[in-house]
Amino acid sequence: MEWPELPADHPTPSLIVDASRVRRNLDRMQAYCHAHGLRLRPHTKTHKSQSMARLQLDAGAIGLTVAKVGEAECMSQVCSDIFIAYPTVGGARLERLGELARSQRITVGVDSLVAAEGVRDAARRFATRIGILVDLDVGFHRTGISDPNDAIRLCEWIAQQKDLYLAGVMCFPGHILPTAGEEIWEAYQTSVHDVLDGLQKRSIEAPTISGGSTPTAMQSHRNSLLNEIRPGTYIYNDWNEVRLGVATLDDCAARVLATIVSTPSRNRFVVDAGSKTLSSDRNAAEPDSGFGHVVEFPEAKIIRLSEEHGEVVLPESYVGRPPTVGQTVWIIPNHICVCVNLQNAFYLVDGGNAIELNVDARGLLV
């Protein structure tokens, strides 16, 4: 698919999103979910845009996922069924959670009694009920409960609270690579099964079994217990997904338009996209491969970022057209979620028009 052209004087550095590719990415994930009886609740952390969230809902998403209460407030403008996949700990956060839950269906991911008690108290204070998905550590070892008995006990406690209801369990299989073999997926399924089995024995219902992560999203059926997934990056894709082998260059729907501002030597050039545009996130698959992919110079490596400088080196053997000051290039960032979050706005290109849209939910508190 051709990448849309922009006027020569389009401001740089800027983030450009191709609507055709977005639609294709959304439709593909939705078709996968439909084929496997999975509900899709996209994580909006990737785009942080109400407009993009609307596209996801229109494509068939059953609700949205966010990381912060501030993001939930923002996304509540377009959706009334939001899952906050994050422990909502802390006074200010709980206050706003309670307020929001009065008018919306809000569910929260929690991995401790303290966090669950906070949500209960907030629900009570605002005379509402809040759903909880208990966060299971299935191997990524970030948040989540690893001992199934601890998880069952917390689920049991939640089920007994009149201000809460147990919506189910959530997992983040961030440790599972797209190439993972059957035993890894079996271990994943077993760790969920151990909890569900214990709940069933106690007659506790856990209707939602939520998985996450874009790299494994289209393999979610390999854990047959899942009935909902919440990938984020799939809407845009990025150089991480390409290097992990789950997206092609052509699937990347978001690119940074940058200008070459300096050519200090024959095989080096500097672009106006640095760590304040691309972020200094390394490549997940190959940490030493640089800070993104330069479409016009695929053999080049972005070797160092300053805040507003991206330093690019071409191989000594390079004999193509030399980079020139003033030339624009397209860059596919390693990690599009943090790149988007660095912009106040992005440009959505649809049928020849570039519309400026705010990154609505960036930089919000709580």
Added chain:
Amino acid sequence: MEWPELPADHPTPSLIVDASRVRRNLDRMQAYCHAHGLRLRPHTKTHKSQSMARLQLDAGAIGLTVAKVGEAECMSQVCSDIFIAYPTVGGARLERLGELARSQRITVGVDSLVAAEGVRDAARRFATRIGILVDLDVGFHRTGISDPNDAIRLCEWIAQQKDLYLAGVMCFPGHILPTAGEEIWEAYQTSVHDVLDGLQKRSIEAPTISGGSTPTAMQSHRNSLLNEIRPGTYIYNDWNEVRLGVATLDDCAARVLATIVSTPSRNRFVVDAGSKTLSSDRNAAEPDSGFGHVVEFPEAKIIRLSEEHGEVVLPESYVGRPPTVGQTVWIIPNHICVCVNLQNAFYLVDGGNAIELNVDARGLLV
């Protein structure tokens, strides 16, 4: 100096700036510059705040430095003498530069004829004159001209343009460590001298000789040709400066307030400050030392960041008070400039009051 206290329900993650420490940092740099006959033109990239820029000007700064034309537009609200230490290449950028230069004294750093021609054309189009500092590569090898004859030729060309004037030369000694010996500083001075000598022989005036970088700012007198410096980070300092040995923990005027949201095991905890709050910038002095410093747990290491998770590990030998869910901690980020840029707003604490201020110039185009 005591770190100011905040109400227990202050929202997290949030960036808190202590006004007393800011004043002390500003006064110290100003005193250094005064003692050595250097003009101080602070780089506002660190704070991106009009209020902080005003404090710098009130403390004695002779003007401001920015990286982007958009930032210059923003800072022109508080200052009419702004140096854009960045090649202003590209149609949209030059258009806005020309417009801005009609009403303000704007100087631009440039390292190529193409970039200089662009500035000249913009100045002509808007019937104004724009000053140029020619960017010399003194060893950091990012932008800048390394051959003195090339630099002299560009200066000569600029001096001949009626729409431009040669304001001087700029250098960024980012390669010089605070521990650098005399030979490194001599080489730095020599590379500037070679250019200035050539200009003098041609009777070309270069009034401003501008150096930069916070780690070496208070050693700027070791290159006796400099008459202006443009450090940025010194207003807040950060964990980079502490590990480089040019600031103490007590000199760090900006901290992230974070909440412990999960304690998955005895010696691990998770805070609500991840790469979208701290940035994934590594420590400049010790790249593998983690993603910042946790004040309450100085022996801890922030080992991994997700977008909204900071995973912290305590040593096995840790026997202090265990971290608890709901507890708040103060984090000093590796690199405060990128951290600030991730926030929409920050809190300035002055005499017991916490005032919310916008990060005015973040995420701006061009």
